[in-house]
Amino acid sequence: MTNLPKLTLITGTTDLLVDRALEKVWSALKANIKDISKQEIDATSEDAYIQFVDAMSPNLFGSSYLVIVDHINVAEDKLDEKLVQALKDAESNISDENFLVVIHRGGAGGTGIVKALQKQKVAEIKCETIKDSHEYLDFMRLEFKRNKKVIDEDALLALRDAVGEELDELSGAINQLCFDVLDDKITLESVKKYYQGNAAVKVFDITNALFNADTHSALEKLNDLLEQDSNSFVYIVSVLAGSLRKLVKLAGLPTSAGDFQIAQELGINPKQVKYLKSQLKNWTPTSLANAVVELAKVDALVRAGFDGIYLDNNQKRFLLETTIQKIGASAR
Numbered sequence: 001m002t003n004l005p006k007l008t009l010i011t012g013t014t015d016l017l018v019d020r021a022l023e024k025v026w027s028a029l030k031a032n033i034k035d036i037s038k039q040e041i042d043a044t045s046e047d048a049y050i051q052f053v054d055a056m057s058p059n060l061f062g063s064s065y066l067v068i069v070d071h072i073n074v075a076e077d078k079l080d081e082k083l084v085q086a087l088k089d090a091e092s093n094i095s096d097e098n099f100l101v102v103i104h105r106g107g108a109g110g111t112g113i114v115k116a117l118q119k120q121k122v123a124e125i126k127c128e129t130i131k132d133s134h135e136y137l138d139f140m141r142l143e144f145k146r147n148k149k150v151i152d153e154d155a156l157l158a159l160r161d162a163v164g165e166e167l168d169e170l171s172g173a174i175n176q177l178c179f180d181v182l183d184d185k186i187t188l189e190s191v192k193k194y195y196q197g198n199a200a201v202k203v204f205d206i207t208n209a210l211f212n213a214d215t216h217s218a219l220e221k222l223n224d225l226l227e228q229d230s231n232s233f234v235y236i237v238s239v240l241a242g243s244l245r246k247l248v249k250l251a252g253l254p255t256s257a258g259d260f261q262i263a264q265e266l267g268i269n270p271k272q273v274k275y276l277k278s279q280l281k282n283w284t285p286t287s288l289a290n291a292v293v294e295l296a297k298v299d300a301l302v303r304a305g306f307d308g309i310y311l312d313n314n315q316k317r318f319l320l321e322t323t324i325q326k327i328g329a330s331a332r
Contacts, residue, residue, distance in 0.1 A: 009103075009124045011104045012126065013105065013107075014130070015105065016171060018127050025101055029064075036066060038068060043071050043079055049083040064099065072110040074109040089116075090117060136170070137160065139167065150184065155190065163195070168246075169242060172237075202221065215331075218324050219325070222236070240295055249266055284332065291327045294327055301316075
């Protein structure tokens with residue numbers, strides 16, 4: 001059928017890099033196999049094993065599946081023991097037409113599964129944490145390529161200087177820029193146009209206010225920014241989602257984890273950990289889950305509209321304001 005690996009293991013502590021690696025695997029399969037679908041399974045869900053068995057079973061119609069088992073990075077006794085064993089024997093559980101990706105997002109949990117997978121015929125993708133400026137610039141170039149754009153080198157450096165070196169914020173800024181600029185090439189003039197006055201800092205202010213449970217201030221800062229730049233919706237949502245992912249991941253770490261370990265798991269500077277912990281006190285697991293759902297909805301709508309009809313800026317603004325209000329209302 002294809003020479004692509006049947007079994008892939010993706011490891012890394014930076015969610016965005018892990019997600020990009022998964023996206024690359026999926027794109028390669030779609031390019032080579034006409035009739036293929038994917039099913040994502042959260043290893044921590046109660047029915048994860050049942051989902052796994054159903055998805056990995058041979059398909060009567062001959063179509064293929066990419067089965068993705070995510071979040072194995074928890075203590076094995078918190079996972080269904082049948083699922084753990086099935087993953088440790090993954091190679092023998094993959095039918096001819098299917099493919100399996102297993103994702104470990106860092107930490108000590110699930111290392112037994114990882115070691116078992118590494119002894120099999122597995123393609124391992126290690127998403128190393130980005131550490132120096134050259135690696136950040138390489139990441140940015142790949143993000144532009146992903147959006148089918150190229151960027152001049154002076155524009156690349158100017159964007160990095162305006163936004164900083166937080167991957168989620170960089171990705172959000174690049175997505176917004178590619179969304180706004182119709183030309184295939186991004187120039188320095190484009191970057192100056194959209195990031196004059198350091199819009200990135202203003203978006204951080206919105207994010208910090210919201211996750212500090214100050215909804216009123218978040219809305220005020222949102223309106224201030226949109227008065228100056230009425231086209232930043234994709235970027236704003238991306239930054240909000242990036243900050244939310246960090247809080248969700250922090251909430252899932254053991255209370256005994258030290259600041260340095262947390263910083264490694266979240267891919268952030270250790271100095272940021274104390275601030276994130278203070279933000280997390282404002283949120284329950286349920287309110288975080290609700291926030292994930294709300295931001296996913298608004299992200300889809302500001303990018304693609306509703307039923308093929310794109311929203312105008314006033315509609316996007318109303319939608320984003322309503323979403324911030326909903327999220328803020330669920331804080332402690």
